[in-house]
Amino acid sequence: MHQIPIKQLMSEWQTLTQRFPIETASALQNLAVQHAPELADLFYREMLADPISASFLTHDQVKNHLHTSMQHWITTVLSTAALGDIxxxxxxxxxIGRVHARxxxxxxxxxxxxxxxKGRLIELIEQDAQLSLPTRNNCIRLSSELIDLALEVMCFAFSQSHDRNSRAEEAYRLFSVSQNLSDEKERQRAALLDWENHLMFELALGSDxxxxxxxxxxxxxxxxxxxxxxAFQGAPENQTILDYIAHIDQNLAQLTQDQPDKTRDxxxxxxxxxxxIKYLLDSLLDQARELEAGRDVLTRLLNRKFLPVVLGKExxxxxxSGNSFGLLMIDVDHFKSINDTYGHDAGDLVLxxxxxxxxxxxxxGDYTFRLGGEEFLVILVxxxxxxxxxxAEKLRxxxxxxxxxxxxxKEIALTVSLGVAVYNGHPDYQTLLQRADKALYQAKNSGRNCCILSP
Known part of the structure; x- marks a missing residue:
C-alpha cells in the first residue's frame, strides 16, 4: 500500500501552520490549554465505555499516565502553529504510533x-464568545487539520512498525521450534512419557x-x-493437540477415589x-524444517530479532489466560576484564x-536470548x-x-547480576523490559552477584 513519506507530511504540516493568521494560532493554543483537561476526560470516558479499547486501558499504570499524556498531546498538537516546532x-x-503497534x-x-x-473541540470553539466569527471558523479548520495530520504521522509509524512485526512474526513461527527437529521430537516424546509415568505413579500410590x-x-x-x-498456528493438528491437552486435564479433574470403574474408563x-498427541506431534515436526535465521551465531540462543514477537505473544x-510471565535480565560481572586479561576467544568460551x-x-516452555555482549535475557512463562x-537465585x-x-x-570463577521483573498487566512490553533493566542496574550497583526483583 502506498504511503506518503514522513518528510512530505512534515512539509505539509509546516505549510498548514503558515496558512492561518497568528491570531488564529494564538487563540487555538489558548483554547487547547484551557480545555485540555475536559477533552482528556471526554476521551478517557468514551474509550473506557468501549469494550475493545477498555481492555487496553484498564491497567492502573495506564489510567494514571493516560490523562496527563492526553492533555500534553492535545496542547502540543493544537499549539503547533503557535510554537512552530514541527x-x-x-x-x-x-x-505514539510505534507504541500503538507494539x-x-x-x-x-x-x-x-x-x-x-474534534467534535467536542468544535463545540467549545463555537461557544467561545470572545472570538470573532472569522477566528472561530479558522480555529475550527486549523484544529481539525492539525489533528488529522498528527493521526496521519501516527498511522505512518504504526504501519511501518506493524509491517516489521508481521514479518518477524511469520519468521518466528517457522523458527520457534527450529532446534534439531529429530532431537526435538525425541525430547518432547520423552517429556510426554515422563508426564504419563508420573501420573500413573501418583495413581498407584493412591494420591488425591x-x-x-x-x-x-x-x-x-x-x-x-x-x-x-x-509455530504451527493454522495447522489442524495444532488445535487438535491443544484440545486433547484441555480434555485430558478436564478428565483428570473428574477422577475420584470412590468410583474405580469410572476412573478406569x-x-x-x-x-x-x-x-x-504423540502421533500428531510427529506429523507436525515432520512437516517443519529448520530455520537458522534469528539464532545468535556464538551461543546458538535466540537473538533480538524475535524478542518483540515473543514478548507480544506472552x-x-x-x-x-490470567497467568503471568517474568523476565530475567542477566549480565556477566566484570566481563571486560576477562577479554582484557585472557583475550576475546576466552570471552567467547565463557559466553x-x-x-x-x-x-x-x-x-x-521458557526462552533464552542473548541480547548482545555479555547480556542475556530469560523469559519465564x-x-x-x-x-x-x-x-534467578538458582541460576546465579x-x-x-x-x-x-x-x-x-586456566580455570576461573564468574558471577552474574540479575534483574527480575514479572508482568503486571501493562499492555506495552517495553515497560516490562525497562523494569527488568532497572532492576539489573540496581543489582550491579548493590555489589553484583545478586538478584533484584522489580516492584
Whole structure:
C-alpha cells in the first residue's frame, strides 16, 4: 500500500501552520490549554465505555499516565502553529504510533477517539464568545487539520512498525521450534512419557486426584502451548493437540477415589489421547524444517530479532489466560576484564558456557536470548514473582559455583547480576523490559552477584 513519506507530511504540516493568521494560532493554543483537561476526560470516558479499547486501558499504570499524556498531546498538537516546532511534534506522533503497534491498538479506535475530540473541540470553539466569527471558523479548520495530520504521522509509524512485526512474526513461527527437529521430537516424546509415568505413579500410590499433575503445566505442555502451538498456528493438528491437552486435564479433574470403574474408563481415554498427541506431534515436526535465521551465531540462543514477537505473544497470552510471565535480565560481572586479561576467544568460551547453563536449567516452555555482549535475557512463562526469584537465585548460584575452563589450562570463577521483573498487566512490553533493566542496574550497583526483583 502506498504511503506518503514522513518528510512530505512534515512539509505539509509546516505549510498548514503558515496558512492561518497568528491570531488564529494564538487563540487555538489558548483554547487547547484551557480545555485540555475536559477533552482528556471526554476521551478517557468514551474509550473506557468501549469494550475493545477498555481492555487496553484498564491497567492502573495506564489510567494514571493516560490523562496527563492526553492533555500534553492535545496542547502540543493544537499549539503547533503557535510554537512552530514541527520536528519535535512529528517525532512525538511517530513514538505514539510505534507504541500503538507494539500493543496492537486497532487504528479504528484511534480514529474514533480523534473524531470525539474534534467534535467536542468544535463545540467549545463555537461557544467561545470572545472570538470573532472569522477566528472561530479558522480555529475550527486549523484544529481539525492539525489533528488529522498528527493521526496521519501516527498511522505512518504504526504501519511501518506493524509491517516489521508481521514479518518477524511469520519468521518466528517457522523458527520457534527450529532446534534439531529429530532431537526435538525425541525430547518432547520423552517429556510426554515422563508426564504419563508420573501420573500413573501418583495413581498407584493412591494420591488425591486433586494433586495429579496437569498435562498443560508439564514440561511438554509448557513447550507446546508457548512455543510449538505458535509455530504451527493454522495447522489442524495444532488445535487438535491443544484440545486433547484441555480434555485430558478436564478428565483428570473428574477422577475420584470412590468410583474405580469410572476412573478406569477415564484412564483408558487418557492413554488413547496421549497416544494421539504423540502421533500428531510427529506429523507436525515432520512437516517443519529448520530455520537458522534469528539464532545468535556464538551461543546458538535466540537473538533480538524475535524478542518483540515473543514478548507480544506472552502479553496476549497473559491477558487471555490470567497467568503471568517474568523476565530475567542477566549480565556477566566484570566481563571486560576477562577479554582484557585472557583475550576475546576466552570471552567467547565463557559466553558459550553461560548460554549452556541457562539453556540447561530452564523449562521447555521458557526462552533464552542473548541480547548482545555479555547480556542475556530469560523469559519465564506461567510464573509468579516468588518463583521467578527462585529461578534467578538458582541460576546465579549455579554460575557462581561453576568452574570456567580456559585454554590451555586456566580455570576461573564468574558471577552474574540479575534483574527480575514479572508482568503486571501493562499492555506495552517495553515497560516490562525497562523494569527488568532497572532492576539489573540496581543489582550491579548493590555489589553484583545478586538478584533484584522489580516492584
Amino acid at each position: 520536528q519535535t511534534i512529528t517525532e512525538q506522533q511517530k513514538r 500493543i496492537e491498538i486497532p487504528v479504528s479506535l484511534v480514529m474514533r477517539g480523534a473524531r470525539l475530540l 486426584p486433586k494433586n495429579l499433575p496437569p498435562l498443560a503445566t508439564s514440561e511438554f505442555g509448557l513447550w507446546f502451548r508457548h512455543k510449538a502451538s505458535h 477415564l484412564l483408558r481415554q487418557l492413554r488413547e489421547q496421549a497416544r494421539s 502479553v496476549l497470552y497473559s491477558r487471555q 558459550q558456557h553461560i548460554a549452556g547453563i541457562l539453556s540447561s536449567n530452564i523449562r521447555g 506461567d510464573i509468579t514473582p516468588e518463583k521467578a526469584m527462585q529461578v 548460584n549455579i554460575i557462581a559455583n561453576e568452574a570456567f575452563h580456559l585454554p590451555p589450562d
